[in-house]
Amino acid sequence: MSAPIVIAAGGTGGHFFPAEALATELAARGHTLVLMTDTRAGRREHGVFAACEQHVLPGSGVAGGGAVRKLRGILALGRGALRARSILRRVRPAVVVGFGGYPSVPPLLGARLLGRKRPQIVLHEGNAVLGQANALLARFADAIATSFARVAKVPPGLETILTGMPVRAEIAAAARAPFPDATGDLRVLVWGGSLGARVFADVVPQTLAALPDALRARLRVxxxxxxxxxxxxxxxxxxxxxxxxxxxFFDRVAERLRDAHLVIGRAGGSSVAELSMVGRASIMVPLPIAASDEQSANADALVRAGGGWMLRQSGFTPEALGELLRELLAQPAALEVASRAAGGLGRPDAASALADLVERRIALACGTTGPDGLRSQPERSIPPRAQHQASGTMRA
Incomplete structure (x- = not known):
């Protein structure tokens, strides 16, 4: 396996964590990796990418803002794509894997600009609605891996494989952890990320302070x-x-998630994947400014499975949250049932399944059945009926 594999990811942890998980799996299988990222993520001095060839490309988001900002963003992405094409021509990778968001646009556009000699292009979509960057790139991708069984806006005809969302190693190690004893303390984990965390600061303390004395005395937040x-x-x-x-910021996230009886937070693809992997009940408040309202679709998938509850931010008030919390915290058995339901959606083998897809695309491009040890899993393909659903509009 001499031809390298390019990983295109950057920006926030929601895009970068699954890229690291895939890279770790591919490196363990003996593949050579090249990272293409953006200035927000920057060069990686630790972890799986530290020993890899790395390239920080220019680029900028184009969603939101005025016409001038959009024009600057497009020009930056164009410069990044031309630089990526030059690098890819020299590196000659077998596959380029993109993880969504604008940092993946220059490398994948650069791959497309190579024409007939381009590498295989694989996308990973972490949300239940195809993101704007992946929607742009899907038209010339060879395959897309999804984290949800139903993903809206996937173009018909594109090979669509349900792999799940690769997660950090420490989260994977805590997969389907037993529900913690709830006869004493009730532990609530509130995570919100850097975007929109203020709403949790405004609402959650006020809500918990108004709970009955007996419940409030047992809380550990x-x-x-x-x-x-x-x-x-x-x-x-x-x-x-x-x-x-x-x-x-908290370290030991897996440990804190494992010990929680209930999680309150956003519904980004990475967050929902971690909730599902460990198996924890949650109250999800989708980010209202998400471009495609993908967080509502993510939350809806968990709600439909019985693994959590969703409150829109417009209705995320101390009164509404308090009513729900009084019911849930007084019945820890309901939280345990929801935690098991959430865990039923977890895919501990997501990184392995995505690596299988990457290796299968290499084999198909070479016109072979693949080298010894190739673990192709065609049964993960979404069936035609589900694929048709995935291409339609999802109601959140």
Whole structure:
């Protein structure tokens, strides 16, 4: 397997974590990797990519903002694509794998610009609605791997494989962890990421402080909050007599997720995948400014499976959240049932399944059945009926 595999990913952890998980699996199989990323992610000094050839390409998002911002974004993506084409011509990869978001656009456009000598192009979509970047790139991709069984806006005819979302190694190690004992403490994990975390700082402490005394005394809260919100959130919990750890960032995420009885947070593809992998009940508040409202579709998939509850941000009030929490925290058995349902959607072999797809595309491009050890799994293909559903419009 001499031809390298290019991983195109950058931006936020939601796009980069699955790329790292796939890279780790491919490296273990003996493949040579090249990373193409953006300035937000930058060069990786640690982890699987540290020893790989790396390229930081120019690029910018084009969604939102005015005409000038969009024009600058398009020009930056164009420069990045031309630079990527030059690099790819020298590297001569077998496959380029993109993980969505604008950082994947220059490498995959650069691959397309190579014409007949281009490598295989594989996309990974982490949400239940095809993202804007992947929607642009899907027209010349060879295959797309999905994290959900139903994905809206996938073009008909594109090979669509349900692999699941590759997650960080520590999350995968906690797959389907037993539900923690709920006869004593009730542990609530509140994560919101850097976008929109303020709504959780505004609503959650106030809601928990108004719970009945017996419930409030049992609460142990871990909450992510912006730096500017830290002191007021800590003060609100202290005044309510609730034991709480509040910080802008937490390590040992897998451990905290494993120990939680309930999670409150956004519904990004990576977050839903981690909830499903570990198997934890959640109250999801989709990010309202998401371009394609993909977080609502993600949450809807978990709700339909019985693994959680969704509150729109417009209805995420202390009254609405309080009513739901009084019901759920008073019946930990319901949380355990929902946790098992969420865990039923988890795919611990997602990184392996995606690596199988990449290797199969290499084999198909070479016109062979693949080298010894190639683990092709055609049964993961979405059946024609489901593929038809995946190409339609999903109702959130």
């Amino acid at each position: 871990t909450q992510q909050a912006r730096k500017e919100d830290l002191e007021r959130v800590r003060a609100a919990y202290a005044q309510a007599g609730i034991e709480a750890e509040v910080a802008p």
